[in-house]
C-alpha cells in the first residue's frame with residue numbers, strides 16, 4: 001500500500017493509505033484514550049474520546065473513523081481536546097449508575113481508567129440515575145445495564161467474530177439498551193453459544209462472569225487478538 | 239411513448255379542459271382534509287351529477303393551495319375569467335358556489351379571498367407551480383402543464399454531462415438544509431466509478447411544523463419523479479428510491495399511483511420516452527425517526543438496517559447504498575430540476591439572491607394571521623413574509639421572534655426582521671435556512687421555554703450512538719427545565735453553554751451538532767430572559783410557572799459519588 005506522510009503533534013510521520021488516523025497515531029507510540037474502539041472489531045465512532053484536531057476541519061474528528069490522508073496536520077492534545085474528553089467521560093459516568101466501590105470491575109475497568117487518567121474525580125452533571133435491571137439468567141454470565149456505556153463492543157464481537165449476532169440495541173437515545181435476540185433473557189436466547197467473547201471485550205463491569213465479587217472481574221484483553229491470530233494461522237483446522 | 243406522443247397527450251388534455259365551462263378545485267392537502275375538505279368535494283360532485291352538468295363542470299381534488307389555516311379551500315376557474323378562491327368552505331357553501339357559477343352570479347354567503355391578496359401576489363411559484371391547480375392523481379394533468387417535457391429534452395438533446403453542467407450553472411443549492419451546491423454533488427456522483435448507481439429523494443421531513451416536502455409529494459408527485467429521472471440520467475443510475483416518512487400516508491399513496499401511471503405510459507421503466515435510458519423508482523417508508531432524514535441513516539434504513547448515522551467520508555456520492563455511488567437530494571431540490579432543465583439555467587440563476595438563486599418554499603406557522611405554505615424568491619425579507627404575505631400577528635400583539643430551520647435552526651429577533659432570507663444572510667445572524675420551517679412567535683412566547691421545546695425534541699430523537707448527543711442533550715434539557723422552573727443556579731448557565739459547545743463540536747452527525755442551536759441563538763438575543771429566570775426567578779413573558787423552592791445545584795450532589803481514587807486504578 002502506498003506510503004503517506006502526515007504531521008502529528010508537529011512531527012512528520014508516515015503511514016499507509018487505507019489506515020485510520022488512530023492506527024497511524026498508535027503505530028507511532030502516541031496514546032489516545034479510546035473506549036468503543038477495539039483492535040479486531042469494526043469501528044463505531046461512538047464514544048468520541050479519540051477526537052483529534054485536524055487542520056481545516058472546524059470540528060475535532062474521531063481518529064478511529066477518520067481515514068489518514070497525505071499531508072494531514074493533526075494534533076492529539078490541546079486544552080480544548082482535554083476539556084472535551086473530560087466532559088465526555090463525566091457524561092458517561094452521569095448516564096447510568098457507576099458506583100465503583102461496589103462494582104465487580106473496580107480496578108480493572110477501562111472507563112474508570114480513562115476517568116482516572118484524565119483526573120475526573122467528580123461529575124459536574126446531574127446523575128440521570130435510571131432504574132435499570134440486571135440479567136442474571138445465563139448459567140455463567142451476567143449483564144448489569146447499570147454499568148453499560150453502549151459501546152457495542154459486545155454486539156460487534158458477537159456478530160463479527162463469533163458470527164451469531166445475539167446482541168443488539170433496542171430503543172434510541174438514553175433509552176437504548178443492549179438486548180439479546182429480539183429482547184429475550186440471555187438464558188432463553190436461541191443464538192448465544194455461551195462463548196463468552198462479549199464478556200471479555202466489555203470495557204466495564206456491565207458484562208461479567210457470575211460469581212465474581214467486587215473488583216474480581218478481570219477481563220482478558222488478549223483474548224480477541226489470540227482468536228484472530230489463531231484464525232489467521234489456521235490453528236483450528238483439519 | 240416517444241416525445242411526440244407526450245405532446246399529443248398534453249394537447250388532448252388541454253383541449254379537454256378548455257372544452258369545460260368551469261373547473262371547481264377542492265384542496266385535498268392534509269390540512270384541508272383535516273378541516274373537512276372531503277365532505278366538500280363529495281357535496282360538489284354530487285351536486286354536479288344531480289344537475290347533470292358533468293359535461294361542462296368538473297369538480298377536481300387538488301393538492302395544497304397555500305393558505306392552509308383558512309381551509310377547506312375551493313378554487314373556481316370559469317373559462318375566460320380570473321380564478322376565485324373561497325376560504326372555510328362547508329358542503330352547504332360548496333353547493334351555493336356551484337349554483338352561482340351556473341347562474342353566472344356571486345354566491346350569496348361564501349367569502350372569496352381577494353385575488354390581489356398579498357398572500358397570492360407576493361409569491362413566486364416554481365416548485366409549487368402546479369400545487370392546488372392540478373389533480374395529483376391524473377398524470378394527464380401534469381403532462382398538460384408541460385410535465386415530462388424537460389425529461390424528454392434531457393434524454394434526446396443533452397448528454398449527462400450537459401445536464402450536470404446546466405444544474406451547476408443554475409446555482410441550485412440543496413433544499414434539505416445545508417444548501418450544498420446540487421451541481422457539485424451531481425458531478426461527483428456522475429464521475430464516481432461504479433457499475434450501479436442510485437438516486438434517492440429524501441422525503442423524510444422530520445422537523446416539527448414543516449410540511450413543504452409533504453405538500454409537493456401530495457400535490458404534484460410527477461414533478462419529483464421527473465426530477466429523479468433527470469438526475470438518474472445525469473449520473474448514470476437506473477434505480478431511484480423515494481424515502482417517505484411513515485406518517486405521510488397520503489403522500490406515499492399518491493407517489494405510488496404516480497409511479498405506476500408513469501411506468502404505464504413509458505415515462506419511467508425501461509427505455510424511457512423511446513431512449514436507451516431505463517429508470518425505476520421504488521418507495522421506501524420510514525418509521526418516523528428524525529435522524530433517518532440524515533443521509534447516512536437514511537441509507538441504512540433503506541438497506542433494512544437500524545437507522546443510525548455513519549461517519550463521512552466516504553460521502554454517499556462516493557460510496558452509498560450497497561457500496562455504490564448514490565445521489566441523495568431533498569424532494570424540493572429534485573422538484574426544482576424539471577423547471578431548470580425546461581427553462582434553462584440562466585433563467586433560474588436570475589431569480590433570488592446571487593449566491594442563493596431561485597425560490598424557497600416555507601411552511602409559515604405559529605402566531606401569524608394566515609399560516610400556510612408559501613414560495614418566495616430567495617432574499618425576500620422576513621418582514622415581507624410575516625407582515626405582507628402572512629398578514630402580521632393576530633390579536634394586535636407584537637412580533638417577538640421567528641424560529642427558522644426547525645430544531646437545528648435558531649431564532650430571528652425583531653431587530654433582524656429586514657434580514658433577507660437566504661443561506662448567507664441567515665447564517666450571519668446565527669440561524670439557518672434549514673428545510674424551510676418558519677415559526678412565528680409573539681410577545682407571549684418565553685424564549686428559554688422555546689429553546690427547551692426544541693432541545694427536548696432532539697433529545698427524544700437522538701439515536702444514541704454517540705455520547706455527547708445521547709447524554710449531553712439529556713443534561714441540557716435538565717438544565718433548561720431547571721431554568722424554566724426557577725430552580726436553576728447562576729452556575730447552570732455556564733454549564734449549559736459548555737454543553738452547547740461540546741455537543742456542537744463532538745457529536746457524530748448533524749442532529750447532535752446542531753441540536754444546541756436554538757439554545758445558542760436564544761442566548762445570543764434573549765440572554766436577559768435566561769437571567770431573569772435564574773437570578774430573579776421570574777418569567778418575563780409570564781409563561782413559566784416558578785417552583786416555590788430552589789433545588790441544590792447538581793455539583794453538590796455529584797461529589798457524593800466520586801469515581802474511584804486515581805492511583806489505585808490498575
Ligand SMILES: Cc1cc2nc3c(=O)[nH]c(=O)nc-3n(C[C@H](O)[C@H](O)[C@H](O)COP(=O)(O)O)c2cc1C
Nearest residue numbers: 412413414440443444531532533567568571748749
Ligand atoms: C438530523 C438530520 C435530519 C435531516 N432530515 C432531513 C430531511 O428530513 N429531509 C432532507 O431532505 N434532508 C434532511 N437532512 C439533510 C440530509 O442529510 C441531506 O443533506 C440532504 O437530504 C441532501 O439533500 P440536498 O443536497 O438536496 O439538500 C437531515 C440532516 C440531519 C443531520
Ligand code: SF4
Nearest residue numbers: 098100103109204205
Ligand atoms: S463499570 Fe467501571 S466506572 Fe462503572 S462502576 Fe464499574 S468500575 Fe466504576
Ligand code: SF4
Nearest residue numbers: 148149151152154202
Ligand atoms: S455491555 Fe459492555 S460491551 Fe456491551 S455495550 Fe455495554 S459496555 Fe459495551
Ligand code: SF4
Nearest residue numbers: 702703704707747750
Ligand atoms: S449526534 Fe445524536 S443522532 Fe447523531 S449519531 Fe450522535 S447520538 Fe446519534
Ligand code: FES
Nearest residue numbers: 037047048050064
Ligand atoms: S474510540 Fe474513537 S470514538 Fe470511541
Ligand code: FES
Nearest residue numbers: 267270302304306
Ligand atoms: S392544504 Fe389546503 S391550502 Fe394547504
